Structure formats: structure tokens, C-alpha cells
Amino acid sequence: MTTVKHTGLFKWDRSDVLKYKEKGNHFKDITRQMLYPGRPELPVQMRYFEIAPGGHSTLERHHHVHMVMAIRGSGEVLVGNEIQKLDSFDLVEIPPKTWHQFRATFGETFGFLCLVQIERDRPELPTVDDLAQLNKDPKIAGFIRYDAPLIPVGVK
Ligand code: MN
Numbered sequence: 001m002t003t004v005k006h007t008g009l010f011k012w013d014r015s016d017v018l019k020y021k022e023k024g025n026h027f028k029d030i031t032r033q034m035l036y037p038g039r040p041e042l043p044v045q046m047r048y049f050e051i052a053p054g055g056h057s058t059l060e061r062h063h064h065v066h067m068v069m070a071i072r073g074s075g076e077v078l079v080g081n082e083i084q085k086l087d088s089f090d091l092v093e094i095p096p097k098t099w100h101q102f103r104a105t106f107g108e109t110f111g112f113l114c115l116v117q118i119e120r121d122r123p124e125l126p127t128v129d130d131l132a133q134l135n136k137d138p139k140i141a142g143f144i145r146y147d148a149p150l151i152p153v154g155v156k
Contacts, residue, residue, distance in 0.1 A: 010072050010111050026147050029055025038118045045118055050111040051104040056145045059101040064120035066094040072111030075104045083143050
């Protein structure tokens, strides 16, 4: 790993722009670049995600933590039961087991760096029960975007 040059407009050399999570459709208009894949002495990855205007990331939670810094435009994030505006260079931590979703809500491209450990658990998607719980708060109900869960109530 040597220097990875920024080649302009939030594209980095040697990092292919990937459609975020090829499988499933719990997200919209978001791409990912792997900027740093990590190594045993520094077991974290740095990725850059970019959401097109109106798009969003997956509504999910997991045990691992994200440290996020917005670097392009502004957007909003749900963290637990709070919705926060993120402007470029703002930082936000997504704590363990906390529902989160990023949205490009201001009619502009929203890009952020995301630091995460290499070894991590799989994200959990909301069940029908989880969604019912989240939708109790009208503020959250108006914000979250998701596809109907495939998992019936009570089945893990
Ligand atoms: Mn996540």
C-alpha cells in the first residue's frame, strides 16, 4: 500500500467504483470505493460511499462500529432514534447495535468516508417487528426507506 492519489471529483486511483452491495435492493443510488483495505497491524478499512441526490443507504444495524466523516455535500443520517444533518467535514459515530441509514436529502450528491474494522458481523436488516417499533416515532417513520422484509414476524 502506497499513496492512493485522488484523481479528481471524489475518485481515487486503484479503487474501483462499485455498486454498493450487489445483492438485494435495500438501498438506492449509492456507490462504494475501497480506499484502504487494512492489514493485521491496522485492522480497519476506509471506504468512500457516495449517494446520488434522493438516494439512501441500507437501513441496518450490527455489532461493529462505523466512524463516518462527510466530505462531499450534505445529507442526513438516522442514528438510533435521532436524525441529524451532516455537512461536509462533520463526523458521526454509529455505535454498536444501532439502527442507521444515510440519505442524500438536500438535492445534492452526498459523500462520506467510513472507517470500519476488517473483522465484522453481518448487518442485520429490520424485521416486520423492528419496523413497527421504528415507525412508532413519526419523525423516524417519515425518514426511513426500506423494502418490505422477507422475514415473517417471529422467525429469525
Ligand atoms: Mn452499517
